[in-house]
Amino acid sequence: MLNTFHECPVKYFFKYVRNIQAPVLENTFLVGKNIHAIAAYYLKGQDISMFELSEKERLMWDILVKSEYFNLKTVRVESTVAAQIAGSWIGGRLDALVKNDNNDYFILDYKTGQIPKNPEENFQTIVYLLCCDKLLPSEYNSLNFTYISVKTGDVRNIKFTEILKKEYEEKVTRIIEDIKRLHEPAIKRTELCKLCPYSKICV
Ligand code: SF4
Secondary structure, three states: OHHHHHHOHHHHHHHHHOOOOOOOOHHHHHHHHHHHHHHHHHHOOOOOOOOOOOHHHHHHHHHHHOOOHHHOEEEEEEEEEEEEEOOEEEEEEEEEEEEOOOOEEEEEEEEOOOOOOOHHHOHHHHHHHHHHHHHOOOOOOEEEEEEEEOOOOOEEEEEOOHHHHHHHHHHHHHHHHHHHOOOOOOOOOOHHHHHOOOOOOOO
16 A cells, blocks of 8 residues: 555555555466465465466466575464554565574565565565564564565565664655545656556546
8 A cells, every 4th residue: 555655646545545446467466366375385384286386377386486585484474464653553464474593584575577676665665574573573683575576586685774674664654644644636647657557537
């Protein structure tokens, strides 16, 4: 929701205030759903032999299962996390949280599409890092957000620091204040409008 607001307040208004749902491409959605499902079973140590994957899904699964991060110790899978920042609750549902023997924690996020362009600025990164920082024992060695592209095998790792924590708390506080002030936002056409599913009703 925060990413949508950051991208375009009008889009946020259509989607979350007026509850107008844009259609999603079913095939892309299904591939993502299947990869996330098999990954959750695998990390919980459950039997994955009943999964029948398409050729495309099989290639993605092979990339994920061979990732060094994916084979660390599982802490949480498909788990809801939340934290209070400046009087407001933020939260989300993470794909997985894993750790190594050195108490380095990694929030894993599998992308069947592209890893966000500036992942350190992405609100998914920001929210999950802030939430897990509050959730973990204080003696953790490091906390990281790790994007894994199951399409290309690319990995982007963002390490949480005290400087980032301050920056992220300020950013979240600012955007929540902006959302609270939102009424019917003025439309400002940008390059993003060309790919926006709301473009036909956005006049
Ligand atoms: S068409 Fe453009 S202005 Fe309208 S909601 Fe989409 S991105 Fe925002």
